[in-house]
Amino acid sequence: MQITFIPNTNILPTLIVEDTPDADIALVRGSPQGFSGVQYIHMSAQTPNQNGATYFFSRMSTRSISFSFRIHAKSIDEIQKKKMEIAQILSPALGEGTLRVYPGEDGTYYELACVPDGKPSMFSSMEGHNGTAAVATVSFTAYNPWFTSPVQNTVEFTAYAGGFQLPFRLPFTLGEFGEGYIHYAGSTPTPALITITGPFVNPVLINTRTGEKIAIIKALNTGEKIEINTDPATSYVHHIDATGAVTNAFSTISTDSVLWQLQPGENHIQYTESESIGNTPIRISWHDRFEGVM
Numbered sequence: 001m002q003i004t005f006i007p008n009t010n011i012l013p014t015l016i017v018e019d020t021p022d023a024d025i026a027l028v029r030g031s032p033q034g035f036s037g038v039q040y041i042h043m044s045a046q047t048p049n050q051n052g053a054t055y056f057f058s059r060m061s062t063r064s065i066s067f068s069f070r071i072h073a074k075s076i077d078e079i080q081k082k083k084m085e086i087a088q089i090l091s092p093a094l095g096e097g098t099l100r101v102y103p104g105e106d107g108t109y110y111e112l113a114c115v116p117d118g119k120p121s122m123f124s125s126m127e128g129h130n131g132t133a134a135v136a137t138v139s140f141t142a143y144n145p146w147f148t149s150p151v152q153n154t155v156e157f158t159a160y161a162g163g164f165q166l167p168f169r170l171p172f173t174l175g176e177f178g179e180g181y182i183h184y185a186g187s188t189p190t191p192a193l194i195t196i197t198g199p200f201v202n203p204v205l206i207n208t209r210t211g212e213k214i215a216i217i218k219a220l221n222t223g224e225k226i227e228i229n230t231d232p233a234t235s236y237v238h239h240i241d242a243t244g245a246v247t248n249a250f251s252t253i254s255t256d257s258v259l260w261q262l263q264p265g266e267n268h269i270q271y272t273e274s275e276s277i278g279n280t281p282i283r284i285s286w287h288d289r290f291e292g293v294m
Contacts, residue, residue, distance in 0.1 A: 002102040006097055009094055031137075039060070041059045043055075096114060112148070122138060124137075184286065188289050188291050192285065198222055202215070208268040212258035212260035215256070230259035
């Protein structure tokens with residue numbers, strides 16, 4: 001296992017904490033907290049004279065992360081230099097950095113955007129080392145609580161009148177009447193980046209897993225695109241013309257549309273148009289998200 005923190009600057013190095021006793025910066029085993037789950041806030045309401053309450057939905061709160069590591073040096077001057085460098089890397093004044101967690105030895109890692117909390121008592125001396133070793137306990141706050149895989153998954157397919165036809169790429173499977181399936185391997189809903197390439201007239205994409213639809217009230221010619229980002233924090237709808245020029249197209253989304261997210265497991269996707277004017281290339285991309293990684 002390895003934990004690294006990349007500060008929000010290119011003038012400081014990455015902090016690398018390894019789960020090996022002889023490492024220059026060694027993780028204290030059993031110290032990581034907040035990597036397995038996150039606190040939820042459950043929304044409910046109670047009417048007069050009602051026993052219990054009516055549940056509506058749950059929302060993840062911010063994530064708190066902490067762990068401890070040991071620092072070894074050959075001299076007091078060297079340990080002081082290392083402590084100063086680590087304090088600079090973990091300065092909250094730099095804003096959000098990137099925490100990377102490598103749970104195994106296969107090189108797979110997950111990322112979390114977070115801000116160091118900046119404890120004044122971060123370091124404590126280790127007895128019996130004449131001041132050449134120290135233990136640091138650090139903590140972070142992640143306002144976006146999900147661990148995210150850096151690998152982008154992409155499905156491309158072409159919708160024709162009468163249903164999805166070849167060519168297509170797994171994990172999409174052939175379905176009737178414009179149907180398909182995406183298998184999402186994450187453990188929590190994840191936003192999608194959807195690109196629909198013209199020609200089309202008033203296309204509709206439905207995720208029947210949630211019953212939510214994205215309906216575009218617009219006709220596009222060959223080579224034009226609509227790009228939809230369904231992340232609530234950064235959502236947008238862009239029109240991209242044949243020259244690559246980008247304009248805001250949020251007004252083309254119907255008022256009853258919901259920018260749906262992919263749900264863990266199988267997602268049944270349906271595509272329709274108000275007119276059948278030819279094949280419509282469609283691309284859906286996403287990153288796997290997880291509540292916990294260890």
